[in-house]
Amino acid sequence: MDFLNALVALANFVLIPATAYGAQLALGALGVTLIYGILRFSNFAHGDTMAFGTMVVILVTWWLQSLGISLGPLPTALLALPVGIAVTGLLLIGTDKVVYRFYRQQKAKPIIYVIASLGVMFVMNGIVRFIIGVDDQRFADGERFIISARDFREMTGLDEGLAFRTSQGLTIVVAIIAVALLFWFLNRTRTGKSMRAFSDNEDLALLSGINPERVVLITWLIVAALATTAGVLYGLDKSFKPFTYFQLLLPIFASAIVGGLGNPLGAILGGFVIAYSEVAVTYAFRKVVGYLLPESLEPEGLLQLLSTDYKFAVSFGILLIVLLFRPTGIMKGKSV
Amino acid sequence: MSGGSGYEDRGNNDRSVTGTPVDHMGDPVPAGGHAERVEGADAFLIGEAMTGGYGGGADILHDCTIAVNPGEIAVIVGPNGAGKSTAMKAVFGMLNLRKGRVVLDGEDITHLTPQARVQKGMGFVPQTSNIFTSMTVQENLEMGAFTRRDDFRETMEQVYDLFPILREKRDQAAGELSGGQRQQVAVGRALMTKPKVLMLDEPTAGVSPIVMDELFDRIIEVSRTGIPILMVEQNARQALEIADRGYVLVQGANAHTGTGKDLLADPDVRQSFLGG
Ligand SMILES: Nc1ncnc2c1ncn2[C@@H]1O[C@H](COP(=O)(O)OP(=O)(O)OP(=O)(O)O)[C@@H](O)[C@H]1O
Ligand SMILES: [Mg+2]
Numbered sequence: 001m002d003f004l005n006a007l008v009a010l011a012n013f014v015l016i017p018a019t020a021y022g023a024q025l026a027l028g029a030l031g032v033t034l035i036y037g038i039l040r041f042s043n044f045a046h047g048d049t050m051a052f053g054t055m056v057v058i059l060v061t062w063w064l065q066s067l068g069i070s071l072g073p074l075p076t077a078l079l080a081l082p083v084g085i086a087v088t089g090l091l092l093i094g095t096d097k098v099v100y101r102f103y104r105q106q107k108a109k110p111i112i113y114v115i116a117s118l119g120v121m122f123v124m125n126g127i128v129r130f131i132i133g134v135d136d137q138r139f140a141d142g143e144r145f146i147i148s149a150r151d152f153r154e155m156t157g158l159d160e161g162l163a164f165r166t167s168q169g170l171t172i173v174v175a176i177i178a179v180a181l182l183f184w185f186l187n188r189t190r191t192g193k194s195m196r197a198f199s200d201n202e203d204l205a206l207l208s209g210i211n212p213e214r215v216v217l218i219t220w221l222i223v224a225a226l227a228t229t230a231g232v233l234y235g236l237d238k239s240f241k242p243f244t245y246f247q248l249l250l251p252i253f254a255s256a257i258v259g260g261l262g263n264p265l266g267a268i269l270g271g272f273v274i275a276y277s278e279v280a281v282t283y284a285f286r287k288v289v290g291y292l293l294p295e296s297l298e299p300e301g302l303l304q305l306l307s308t309d310y311k312f313a314v315s316f317g318i319l320l321i322v323l324l325f326r327p328t329g330i331m332k333g334k335s336v
Numbered sequence: 337m338s339g340g341s342g343y344e345d346r347g348n349n350d351r352s353v354t355g356t357p358v359d360h361m362g363d364p365v366p367a368g369g370h371a372e373r374v375e376g377a378d379a380f381l382i383g384e385a386m387t388g389g390y391g392g393g394a395d396i397l398h399d400c401t402i403a404v405n406p407g408e409i410a411v412i413v414g415p416n417g418a419g420k421s422t423a424m425k426a427v428f429g430m431l432n433l434r435k436g437r438v439v440l441d442g443e444d445i446t447h448l449t450p451q452a453r454v455q456k457g458m459g460f461v462p463q464t465s466n467i468f469t470s471m472t473v474q475e476n477l478e479m480g481a482f483t484r485r486d487d488f489r490e491t492m493e494q495v496y497d498l499f500p501i502l503r504e505k506r507d508q509a510a511g512e513l514s515g516g517q518r519q520q521v522a523v524g525r526a527l528m529t530k531p532k533v534l535m536l537d538e539p540t541a542g543v544s545p546i547v548m549d550e551l552f553d554r555i556i557e558v559s560r561t562g563i564p565i566l567m568v569e570q571n572a573r574q575a576l577e578i579a580d581r582g583y584v585l586v587q588g589a590n591a592h593t594g595t596g597k598d599l600l601a602d603p604d605v606r607q608s609f610l611g612g
Contacts, residue, residue, distance in 0.1 A: 190482075193471070197479045200468040207428075207462070208525070209454040209483035 006291035008160040018279035020168040023175035026271030027230035029255035037199040037262035041113030047249035048124035053228025057084035073143035089224035167236040254315035260333025379403035383427040386436035404564040413572040414585035420568040459531030466522035469511030480528030495524040516547040536567040
């Protein structure tokens with residue numbers, strides 16, 4: 001019984017939150033990795049792209065709510081998501097036309113793109129804060145729980161409760177659908193294959209008649225979809241705050257690099273590695289261990305390796321360790 | 337044969353061996369080093385009197401002419417760094433010509449981009465990184481057919497018939513194949529466009545003698561279907577044996593031109609390039 005309680009506590013505080021967080025990081029890292037694979041630079045504006053997309057979704061959600069439109073038990077934000085993706089897509093394509101295309105024609109070095117993306121980051125940052133402000137915004141509505149802790153205790157008779165929030169379930173389902181769609185697109189369609197070919201060998205892609213501008217355009221559209229979806233899921237699960245999204249850049253980059261930059265499967269794997277590590281290292285295991293050990297051996301401390309304030313250090317740590325032993329990431333990616 | 341008169345005293349034309357200083361790179365060839373325009377002017381594909389180099393750098397090609405006709409195999413040989421690959425790239429529009437022109441089937445294509453030349457029916461297999469290593473053999477072939485909107489399965493079957501090993505490995509990543517198999521993928525990819533002319537830069541690089549013979553056989557087979565083939569070869573003797581037209585390039589200029597047999601018989605060429 002105590003063993004079951006320990007397991008439930010572990011699932012409740014570590015496994016479920018980390019899985020949802022991992023799915024959000026994975027979607028973010030997929031966007032970063034796609035840009036790196038196709039456009040060949042690390043896009044520092046990715047966190048703020050997520051913030052921009054989420055902001056649009058929040059505004060549309062509020063408008064829908066004011067009209068009295070809702071999705072019942074599901075958050076209204078799902079209805080607003082396509083609009084957010086479309087507007088973010090337009091923004092990214094506009095940015096490409098105004099900023100990145102110029103450097104492409106110059107055949108600029110990757111570092112120049114990176115610095116340009118830093119500039120884009122500041123601009124997007126400003127736009128988002130200007131429109132929606134710097135404060136926390138909550139926009140989740142509908143049913144809060146799929147299983148609440150109390151229901152779970154009543155159902156199972158265990159001491160320990162297990163809560164499974166709608167936002168967590170939604171994150172996992174939406175992430176699976178998004179990843180399945182992306183892989184189907186990249187591996188099965190003519191356009192998707194041409195993107196992989198372009199990422200693999202740009203010169204040969206040109207010799208095969210693949211149009212680079214079209215590949216770039218489609219990449220930005222997919223990135224808009226991934227970034228907005230990741231941002232909205234994160235915002236539903238936690239809350240929306242521009243600064244938090246900017247900070248998400250670190251774990252997202254860590255995920256993409258740990259998994260192997262330019263490798264989509266690696267981005268997903270990296271997302272979960274970072275998320276599980278971050279949650280596990282900053283969780284106080286006292287409760288879980290307490291169930292497993294006899295009372296006399298009960299630990300005194302919290303059994304927490306690092307305080308949650310240091311969660312970003314975990315991303316950095318993992319990044320360092322992986323790069324020391326596998327410079328191209330866990331799955332074979334391009335070395336940075 | 338014209339040309340070559342200025343070269344007799346040079347035992348080895350490979351500058352990396354003789355150690356000629358690099359700043360001589362742009363030196364024009366001595367007079368008499370021009371190509372004989374054997375029915376060149378009205379050839380199917382011709383790079384005529386091409387002069388140019390990479391970007392703003394020194395000229396690498398000097399008044400260089402290469403041409404090929406349907407059903408023919410034209411072979412370019414010459415020492416390392418002679419500008420053979422550069423000449424191929426010039427014909428494919430991958431560097432700017434300062435002088436000269438490129439004509440395909442009577443049409444001047446000097447100012448077309450490489451992509452536009454693909455659309456016009458030119459296929460090119462570069463010397464290096466000529467396959468998509470992370471994609472399967474079949475996907476490589478599909479990418480070769482990217483510009484085609486019709487059903488290309490029949491062409492793919494023909495490529496598989498030509499290179500049976502590729503059918504066997506169709507679902508394997510091309511980067512996991514052996515060097516010789518990769519060259520087959522590279523040639524197969526270029527064939528997928530159903531090109532009107534095929535340009536191969538050292539298709540037999542790094543290939544064992546047996547596979548090399550086989551690859552040459554395949555290339556002859558392709559040529560029999562009427563596709564003109566322009567190729568650069570390091571294995572000069574074998575290549576000239578199957579060549580209808582041979583070009584010896586030295587320092588970016590035509591040194592000797594003639595039928596493969598003529599060149600093989602030419603004592604000059606034998607001494608300087610074929611090792612006696
Ligand atoms: N991308 C490039 N940019 C500048 N110079 C180049 C470039 N590629 C080749 N060159 C120069 O052009 C000259 C001719 O090179 P090229 O590759 O055409 O020789 P090659 O005849 O094909 O030699 P090999 O038999 O070794 O393939 C060399 O001196 C080389 O340094
Ligand atoms: Mg070469």
